[in-house]
Amino acid sequence: xxxxxxxxxxxxxxxxxxxxxxxxxxxxxxxxxxxxxxxxxxxxxxxxxxxxxxxxxxxxxxxxxxxxxxxxxxxxxxxxxxxxxxxxxxxxxxxxxxxxxxxxxxxxxxxxxxxxxxxxxxxxxxxxxxxxxxxxxxxxxxxxxxxxxxxxxxxxxxxxxxxxxxxxxxxxxxxxxxxxxxxxxxxxxxxxxxxxxxxxxxxxxxxxxxxxxxxxxxxxxxxxxxxxxxxxxxxxxxxxxxxxxxxxxxxxxxxxxxxxxxxxxxxxxxxxxxxxxxxxxxxxxxxxxxxxxxxxxxxxxxxxxxxxxxxxxxxxxxxxxxxxxxxxxxxxxxxxxxxxxxxxxxxxxxxxxxxxxxxxxxxxxxxxxxxxxxxxxxxxxx
Numbered sequence: 001x002x003x004x005x006x007x008x009x010x011x012x013x014x015x016x017x018x019x020x021x022x023x024x025x026x027x028x029x030x031x032x033x034x035x036x037x038x039x040x041x042x043x044x045x046x047x048x049x050x051x052x053x054x055x056x057x058x059x060x061x062x063x064x065x066x067x068x069x070x071x072x073x074x075x076x077x078x079x080x081x082x083x084x085x086x087x088x089x090x091x092x093x094x095x096x097x098x099x100x101x102x103x104x105x106x107x108x109x110x111x112x113x114x115x116x117x118x119x120x121x122x123x124x125x126x127x128x129x130x131x132x133x134x135x136x137x138x139x140x141x142x143x144x145x146x147x148x149x150x151x152x153x154x155x156x157x158x159x160x161x162x163x164x165x166x167x168x169x170x171x172x173x174x175x176x177x178x179x180x181x182x183x184x185x186x187x188x189x190x191x192x193x194x195x196x197x198x199x200x201x202x203x204x205x206x207x208x209x210x211x212x213x214x215x216x217x218x219x220x221x222x223x224x225x226x227x228x229x230x231x232x233x234x235x236x237x238x239x240x241x242x243x244x245x246x247x248x249x250x251x252x253x254x255x256x257x258x259x260x261x262x263x264x265x266x267x268x269x270x271x272x273x274x275x276x277x278x279x280x281x282x283x284x285x286x287x288x289x290x291x292x293x294x295x296x297x298x299x300x301x302x303x304x305x306x307x308x309x310x311x312x313x314x315x316x317x318x319x320x321x322x323x324x325x326x327x328x329x330x331x332x333x334x335x336x337x338x339x340x341x342x343x344x345x346x347x348x349x350x351x352x353x354x355x356x357x358x359x360x361x362x363x364x365x366x367x368x369x370x371x372x373x374x375x376x377x378x379x380x381x382x
Contacts, residue, residue, distance in 0.1 A: 015368040022369065024277040024343065025291040027354075027361045029064075031370070033271035034252060038071040040266040041234075041251045048238035051075040051245035053097060053227055056084060058249035058352050060377030061361060062091035068252065069093070075227075075245040076120055082107050083380035085121070086114060091376065095120030097227070099183065099247065101149060101157055103130045107382075112137035115144055124149040124183050126158050131171050138176030145178045146171055147225060150212060152186040152205040164212040165219075172220050181225025182216065184209030185247060190232035191257060195264035199236035206233075210242035217242075231258060235265030255351040257302040272361075273307065274346040274354070276327070278338045285331050287338045291346070292326045297353035307345040 019028065045052050054068040057080040065077050065088060076095030079085040085096045101124055102111060111134065115121045125131050126149040138144035148168045151158030159167050164182060172179040186205050192198035206228065213226040229237040229246035237243055250258050253272035276291040296304060304327075322328040329338070338344075348354040355361070356378055363371035 013365070013370040015370050017369045019275070019362075019364050019367050019369055020343070022275055022362060024275050025295040026275045027358045028273045028275050028345070028369075029253065029361050029363050029373075030269075030271045030273065031363050031365050033269040034064075034067075035071075037252050037254070037268045037271055038068060040268060041248060042071050042073045044234075044266050045238060045246060046073045050238055050243060053078050053245045053247050054252065055080070055099070055230075055247050055249035056088060056377060057081075057099075058355070059253060059361075060084070060355055060375050060380070061373050062088060062093065062376050063371075063373040064252065065093060066091070075225075076122075078247050078249075079377075081380055081382060082110060082114075083382045084377045086110070087377045087380055089114060089118045094118045097122040097124070097147070097183075097247075099124055099185065101126050101130060103127070103133075105133065108133045108137060111144070116142060121145065122147060122180055124157075125171060126151075126167070128167070128170055131167075131174070131177070135174040135176045138174075140175055143176050143178045145180045147180050147227065148182045148212075148216070150182055150184040150209050152184050152189075152209065152228075154186060154188045156187070158183075161208045161212050164209075165215040168216040168220070168223070172223075179216065179220050179223050181223050181227065181244070182209060182213045184226070184228040185230065186228070186233060187230060190230040191261055192232070193261045195235075195262035198233060198261075199264060202229075202233040202236050203240070206237050206240045206243065210240055213242050231268070232261060235263070250351055253351050253355075254347075255302075255349060255354075256305045256347050257299050257350050259305070259347065260302055270305075270347040272348060272351055272355070274304065274348050276344050276346055278329075278340050278342040278344070279326070281336055281339055285336055287329045287331075287336050288322075289327045289329060289344065290325070292323045294324045295354075295357060296327065296346070296348060297357065298349040302349050304349050305347040307347065 053075045055078040122145045125146045134144045149158035216223045226242045231248045231251040251268045254270040276289045280288040
């Protein structure tokens with residue numbers, strides 16, 4: 001299996017411009033906050049006796065994935081789609097779990113090729129025909145490793161808690177497959193505002209998944225993984241004894257959607273920012289910026305937030321419905337204190353789809369830009 005330490009934990013950095021010289025809109029990543037987030041989540045999981053399996057669907061950036069692995073206590077990296085996994089493999093990452101079922105025959109054929117070139121590929125399965133097709137891609141010497149996908153009453157993918165053991169037995173019957181465990185990811189719970197409500201519901205669902213896992217673990221020696229969880233439910237899920245690793249994603253960059261819910265555990269900092277410029281202030285009580293919906297994905301009820309500046313009071317409402325190219329800032333007091341050319345740093349509304357709008361992310365320390373990282377998984381939705 002893959003050894004994360006092959007990636008440098010502190011690659012050599014070289015400043016090549018100042019943050020103020022970046023064009024706008026641009027994505028920037030505060031490395032000091034990013035590294036604090038990695039350390040907090042790593043130590044939090046380690047103290048509970050669990051591993052991390054960070055989800056690359058959040059950042060879509062191999063350089064970030066490598067730094068997550070190098071930080072330690074990782075079981076591997078998650079990808080949502082086959083095309084994401086292929087890009088991660090191209091970057092040298094070996095342990096990859098594809099968390100959505102792959103069922104199309106032409107994609108199953110690509111699974112066989114990917115399984116031959118990395119050492120730690122794992123697939124989630126939720127139907128017999130998919131299992132049969134995957135078994136045809138494996139050999140006794142190079143089997144395909146699978147996990148049973150359990151539906152935590154979300155209605156998206158996966159089988160019910162009661163059906164999981166039987167499907168696991170079916171998969172274990174193929175000599176070219178290895179049943180590694182089960183996955184149970186309750187995505188619909190991650191942003192419940194009340195931590196008490198979120199914790200109670202995820203404990204109920206993840207405990208039901210644990211019961212199905214115990215049945216398969218007792219029957220099949222290779223079945224040793226119970227994976228799931230997101231940033232929002234991780235504090236409660238880490239208390240589930242059977243859980244082996246957590247598929248957290250947003251914790252490393254964060255967004256205003258997550259900042260609007262009760263933590264229940266460590267507080268992760270908004271390391272990801274959108275750098276934007278004011279382009280017009282003609283109308284009273286408002287300013288127009290150059291980041292519209294083509295640059296900022298906005299979740300209703302969780303608009304972008306501004307990073308306060310000492311010289312300008314920037315309390316405003318962001319109008320996400322203002323346009324594709326432009327955003328509108330409306331000032332409650334009716335007096336705009338910004339002027340054309342002013343630059344703002346915004347905490348993005350929802351990190352995953354916003355990152356997917358850009359080709360690169362600029363890594364910064366203080367005012368210095370020390371790296372430009374390719375968002376190589378951008379557009380990998382297949």
